[in-house]
Amino acid sequence: MTSYPIKIVVYEDNPDLREGLSVLLKGSMGFELIGAFVNCEKVAEQMQELKPDVVLMDIDMPIANGIKGLKTIKQISPAINVLMFTVFEDNEYIFEAICSGAVGYLLKRTPPARLLEAIYDAHHGGAPMTSSIARKVLQMLPSQQNAMVKLPYDNSHNLTERETEILSLLVKGNSYKMIADKCGISMDTVRSHIKKIYEKLHVHSQTEAVAKAIHERIV
Template sequence: MIRIVLYEDNTQLREGLSMLINGFDKFAVAGAFRNCNNVKEEIRELKPDVVLMDIDMPGTNGIEGLKLIREVDNQVKVLMLTVFDDNKNVFEAIRSGADGYLLKKTPPSKLLEYIQDVFDGGAPMTSSIARQVLQMFSGQPVSNREEDNYNLSDREKEVLQLLVNGYSYKMIAAEMYISIDTVRSHIKKIYEKLHVNSKSEAVAKAFKDRII
């Protein structure tokens, strides 16, 4: 059972998403809120596997809420679900530790697939968002530090390359003949060495600094 917490200020949409998600045996909505005013306490208490996060909400908005979540939980998957597809919000969400970024026009069936994907270690993005991410980082200057690989081991570089290739945790484990727990351990070390908080941010940094 994948436990999900929703942050969405539109009551009709929040209730609709809750009904959709609860309609499937493998998913359960642990909580649904109109803003992130008490997000730290809610995440600690409810211990969700995945958070669906709107951006434009009264009180504490989604970007600030995401930052607060990362202060108390670095493992929960946070999937932004919003109407905003501008560079500023996309970049800020990724920089703050979002694991995926979807537009609200995403069909319900695809949304459920994306929730499963992010839970399995993927980094789902609406195609238009993915193009923006690539464009944003393709024009970034390369790090001035020559041969700077952030002291990644060969094994960690291999895992990072598979992340860049879009592999989920399960796929990496199968490809490298290691357990998912070992994959998680490698990825935790990669995040620490790259000073990032999410898969999407790690992939972006790999592109930007040509680490692999």
């Protein structure tokens, strides 16, 4: 999946799930589990010592929960990608996690193959979300539905046909790998197109790009 291992730290208080995640990550090419912890009590020290690429973060943990851990990580190591992995579908948790710097939000029912793909996407600039969570995020946007009704199709951002196609696939929740397969192009080419899309839309993340695409009827 990648030429070098993505270094991952897991925070999960359920011992069976923590062990299952550990086995999955240790047995998957391109991924390296460098730590698995029961809570975020010592998250600052652990981040400074381990320097992971991606953190897989539960929310409901004893002593120090995942939201607190996320905020601490973004304060001391903003470049670390934190991917929430939880049973919570509450708008409050989703909103706080995203506003605090989480790059993605997955539910624990996510299949193992999709979880690995999401970790890869998070490391390479994506914003992976379970489809039901992505819908909730879009519903949080102010006046979104009204904008969709009132605004005509808009291509004032001068997206190419291919860029529009890729943006449309992002809006539908496709991962980078799925987009590459559907368009018959490489992952590197997908990332290149998405970088140009971000520049033209004046956004900095996949979530912002999707929100703007829907709000302004770009696709």
